Amino acid sequence: MSRRVRSCQEWEVRASTFALKTTNPIRKIVENLQVEPNPEKEFIALSIGDPTTFGNLNPPEQVLQAVRDSIELHTSRGYGPSKGHNEARAAVAKYSAHQGDVDPEDVILTSGASHAIEMAITAIADSGQNILVPRPGFMIYQTLAEGLGITIKFYSLLPNEQWKVDLDDLEGQIDDDTAAIIVINPSNPCGSVYDKEHLIEILDIASRNRVPIIADEIYEHFVFSGHKFTPISAISEDVPVLTCSGLTKRFLVPGWRMGWLIIHDRNNILGKELRGALGNISTRILGPSTLIQRALPSILEYTPQSFFDDVLLFIENQAKLAYKELCMAPGLRPIMPQGAMYMMIEIKMQFFPEFKNECQFLEHLVAEQSVFCLPGQCFKYPNYLRIVLTVPEDKLQEACRRIIIFCKEHIVYAEKRLENMIN
Amino acid sequence: MSRRVRSCQEWEVRASTFALKTTNPIRKIVENLQVEPNPEKEFIALSIGDPTTFGNLNPPEQVLQAVRDSIELHTSRGYGPSKGHNEARAAVAKYSAHQGDVDPEDVILTSGASHAIEMAITAIADSGQNILVPRPGFMIYQTLAEGLGITIKFYSLLPNEQWKVDLDDLEGQIDDDTAAIIVINPSNPCGSVYDKEHLIEILDIASRNRVPIIADEIYEHFVFSGHKFTPISAISEDVPVLTCSGLTKRFLVPGWRMGWLIIHDRNNILGKELRGALGNISTRILGPSTLIQRALPSILEYTPQSFFDDVLLFIENQAKLAYKELCMAPGLRPIMPQGAMYMMIEIKMQFFPEFKNECQFLEHLVAEQSVFCLPGQCFKYPNYLRIVLTVPEDKLQEACRRIIIFCKEHIVYAEKRLENMIN
Ligand SMILES: Cc1ncc(COP(=O)(O)O)c(C=O)c1O
Ligand SMILES: Cc1ncc(COP(=O)(O)O)c(C=O)c1O
Numbered sequence: 001m002s003r004r005v006r007s008c009q010e011w012e013v014r015a016s017t018f019a020l021k022t023t024n025p026i027r028k029i030v031e032n033l034q035v036e037p038n039p040e041k042e043f044i045a046l047s048i049g050d051p052t053t054f055g056n057l058n059p060p061e062q063v064l065q066a067v068r069d070s071i072e073l074h075t076s077r078g079y080g081p082s083k084g085h086n087e088a089r090a091a092v093a094k095y096s097a098h099q100g101d102v103d104p105e106d107v108i109l110t111s112g113a114s115h116a117i118e119m120a121i122t123a124i125a126d127s128g129q130n131i132l133v134p135r136p137g138f139m140i141y142q143t144l145a146e147g148l149g150i151t152i153k154f155y156s157l158l159p160n161e162q163w164k165v166d167l168d169d170l171e172g173q174i175d176d177d178t179a180a181i182i183v184i185n186p187s188n189p190c191g192s193v194y195d196k197e198h199l200i201e202i203l204d205i206a207s208r209n210r211v212p213i214i215a216d217e218i219y220e221h222f223v224f225s226g227h228k229f230t231p232i233s234a235i236s237e238d239v240p241v242l243t244c245s246g247l248t249k250r251f252l253v254p255g256w257r258m259g260w261l262i263i264h265d266r267n268n269i270l271g272k273e274l275r276g277a278l279g280n281i282s283t284r285i286l287g288p289s290t291l292i293q294r295a296l297p298s299i300l301e302y303t304p305q306s307f308f309d310d311v312l313l314f315i316e317n318q319a320k321l322a323y324k325e326l327c328m329a330p331g332l333r334p335i336m337p338q339g340a341m342y343m344m345i346e347i348k349m350q351f352f353p354e355f356k357n358e359c360q361f362l363e364h365l366v367a368e369q370s371v372f373c374l375p376g377q378c379f380k381y382p383n384y385l386r387i388v389l390t391v392p393e394d395k396l397q398e399a400c401r402r403i404i405i406f407c408k409e410h411i412v413y414a415e416k417r418l419e420n421m422i423n
Numbered sequence: 424m425s426r427r428v429r430s431c432q433e434w435e436v437r438a439s440t441f442a443l444k445t446t447n448p449i450r451k452i453v454e455n456l457q458v459e460p461n462p463e464k465e466f467i468a469l470s471i472g473d474p475t476t477f478g479n480l481n482p483p484e485q486v487l488q489a490v491r492d493s494i495e496l497h498t499s500r501g502y503g504p505s506k507g508h509n510e511a512r513a514a515v516a517k518y519s520a521h522q523g524d525v526d527p528e529d530v531i532l533t534s535g536a537s538h539a540i541e542m543a544i545t546a547i548a549d550s551g552q553n554i555l556v557p558r559p560g561f562m563i564y565q566t567l568a569e570g571l572g573i574t575i576k577f578y579s580l581l582p583n584e585q586w587k588v589d590l591d592d593l594e595g596q597i598d599d600d601t602a603a604i605i606v607i608n609p610s611n612p613c614g615s616v617y618d619k620e621h622l623i624e625i626l627d628i629a630s631r632n633r634v635p636i637i638a639d640e641i642y643e644h645f646v647f648s649g650h651k652f653t654p655i656s657a658i659s660e661d662v663p664v665l666t667c668s669g670l671t672k673r674f675l676v677p678g679w680r681m682g683w684l685i686i687h688d689r690n691n692i693l694g695k696e697l698r699g700a701l702g703n704i705s706t707r708i709l710g711p712s713t714l715i716q717r718a719l720p721s722i723l724e725y726t727p728q729s730f731f732d733d734v735l736l737f738i739e740n741q742a743k744l745a746y747k748e749l750c751m752a753p754g755l756r757p758i759m760p761q762g763a764m765y766m767m768i769e770i771k772m773q774f775f776p777e778f779k780n781e782c783q784f785l786e787h788l789v790a791e792q793s794v795f796c797l798p799g800q801c802f803k804y805p806n807y808l809r810i811v812l813t814v815p816e817d818k819l820q821e822a823c824r825r826i827i828i829f830c831k832e833h834i835v836y837a838e839k840r841l842e843n844m845i846n
Binding site for chain 1: 442446482490491495500537538545546548550566570633695699701703704707710
């Protein structure tokens with residue numbers, strides 16, 4: 001028997017490439033920021049994408065009651081099937097009928113939308129392939145893909161056209177190794193909502209180039225008055241769509257980690273291989289807690305429409321408030337969102353010559369005014385800020401007031417800049 | 424702008440290598456079995472590793488109450504940190520003090536032990552490397568590793584020495600690409616429990632060869648009278664150990680998906696790189712449901728010892744019952760377990776010449792006696808059966824009775840075989 005004795009060596013345990021390449025860009029950028037609030041002013045965080053943080057938004061009583069009931073069920077404790085309990089999958093299929101024909105077999109329950117996105121990406125893309133991600137966009141796709149050697153390529157959104165997709169850019173980014181296009185609608189961080197016509201333009205490109213779509217619709221139904229939510233799957237004629245959603249945002253229970261993936265398999269293109277692939281992946285860690293799975297049918301059935309309407313009205317009013325206020329902040333250009341729970345704000349950096357970039361702008365904003373929000377770099381989009389609209393109204397109002405003061409104190413108008421240059 | 428038009432092509436969406444290589448051997452084997460019970464006899468499944476299936480074993484009231492209380496907490500709904508809430512990590516650290524010094528910083532909360540094992544393997548092993556897995560052994564490591572190009576190599580356990588590790592074989596399997604040794608103690612499927620001396624022998628090999636250990640201790644404390652559970656981390660002097668455990672089995676809530684990984688970083692070998700790696704991976708899908716996380720401190724603190732004692736006594740009595748009965752089944756050799764909730768039974772195949780292998784034996788056992796259990800092949804160990812001991816006593820008794828009848832009906836003794844050959 002060959003005995004390899006490595007005892008002369010020092011102990012050394014290296015991390016895998018997978019782990020080293022699994023990075024969270026937001027975390028990295030925020031960790032490198034100097035965030036030292038002004039001790040004389042209450043700190044206001046407009047950065048947190050968790051609508052429950054401040055306690056002003058709470059899940060409806062029906063949701064809590066469904067889980068209270070679930071605890072008492074003997075069947076809420078045992079293992080579930082790896083794709084989830086049939087009753088829960090059927091409930092999601094019914095709840096998701098607006099997405100097109102959904103059969104319970106098309107539904108896989110997951111640990112939050114993140115897990116659904118992980119399953120979709122890792123089932124469809126191989127190491128060496130790429131997926132197309134919107135810029136600006138939420139960065140979870142990068143965190144999930146790069147560890148597996150899947151490359152992220154960005155396609156541009158157009159800030160002056162309500163963040164519509166730059167279609168030429170999208171199509172130009174597609175190459176022979178493109179495994180999927182990610183579409184986030186409504187969007188984090190933009191708050192944009194695409195109308196049917198625009199979604200058809202995106203689908204046309206996907207269809208022409210035979211690239212399936214991963215639809216991140218965790219903000220489905222989050223659209224302000226005058227806009228309409230169209231699930232991209234509902235209008236796809238031939239493009240296969242994997243839609244990722246869940247309870248997270250709409251039911252205000254992000255910590256419960258209850259999400260799902262829905263397979264929209266137009267013309268049975270995925271059926272051949274991909275359903276099996278998704279099934280395989282679902283056996284890795286099994287699905288979400290059966291305690292929540294057992295509550296899911298009641299949650300989806302009994303939450304009243306008035307709950308959703310109230311939350312949405314609140315967010316829309318907050319968007320209007322922030323927009324109106326920040327229009328008065330010299331050097332900033334807020335872009336009115338159409339849905340979701342965020343707003344992007346352009347910083348016209350030429351008016352703030354003392355700051356190298358939006359991160360420095362933010363560091364000073366925190367240091368002087370104790371207001372924090374995320375820099376555009378977190379979404380691969382410099383010179384912008386993203387604010388979260390779900391904070392309590394008085395905090396949002398006060399934060400806007402302070403941002404305005406900050407801008408007034410730091411803005412340098414052209415004449416002044418010229419003056420500085422001459423004198 | 425270059426427009427690649429692939430429209431002439433047919434739609435074809437292939438699954439990734441990762442997905443195709445993520446397979447569940449148990450599922451595959453069972454799907455290929457002909458399991459058609461005898462309609463005249465009640466079906467008894469001794470195959471299900473979920474102790475809650477039959478309703479005879481239930482989580483203690485304290486566990487349910489902790490979750491009832493958690494629902495009412497505002498903080499049980501929002502996102503938690505990706506490694507878990509600090510209070511919950513601290514509670515696990517305290518609960519796991521028998522494993523050696525555990526700091527809350529050493530604990531990462533996961534979606535069941537499966538997710539902890541996934542994190543450990545994917546953080547420590549690169550594509551092209553291998554991990555060593557006991558045979559017979561639970562097959563989740565294969566499901567989790569092979570998709571990432573990590574190879575599984577088996578080391579043998581010794582059925583005639585209470586399933587101790589064949590140390591020569593273990594050391595012989597180690598090569599330059601070995602990233603970790605998996606140790607399952609107490610074992611699924613063997614029910615073996617290793618004493619301190621044996622664990623030291625395993626650690627010596629790991630130490631000499633500089634290979635870290637992944638300890639699957641989901642059955643920690645599941646040991647019958649006369650045996651003692653020793654966590655391998657507690658006696659490791661230099662070998663880094665990643666221990667995977669959770670609520671699953673001991674608290675009888677497998678569906679809740681509440682597990683944890685504990686980093687036992689002897690001499691700060693992992694600190695350099697691997698803690699960061701595990702932290703990275705934890706940001707992929709975030710941890711387990713915060714609803715359960717918030718209940719965890721109470722669950723771990725208030726579950727009375729008498730609950731554990733009662734469950735264990737029941738399982739031990741079941742083991743004794745099954746062992747005593749099955750010793751009377753001609754052609755079978757049950758191996759008395761020392762812990763966990765399983766028993767392995769050797770089928771002396773030469774006494775059953777009509778069956779090609781244990782799978783055929785099982786198919787006939789189901790067809791005639793409506794008793795089902797898992798074939799050894801599910802654990803890479805042919806000619807054995809694994810039965811689960813947590814079924815209700817009367818079912819276990821009846822199942823054993825039927826197995827005995829089946830063996831008596833099918834056994835062919837040597838003289839008879841000889842006779843058949845001569846005539
Ligand atoms: C666009 C988008 N997708 C996915 C997620 C993750 O959702 P979950 O918490 O359900 O994993 C978020 C969370 O902020 C998001 O904004
Ligand atoms: C040895 C072993 N490890 C891990 C697991 C998985 O545990 P969990 O359900 O907590 O993911 C099991 C489940 O049967 C097991 O037997």
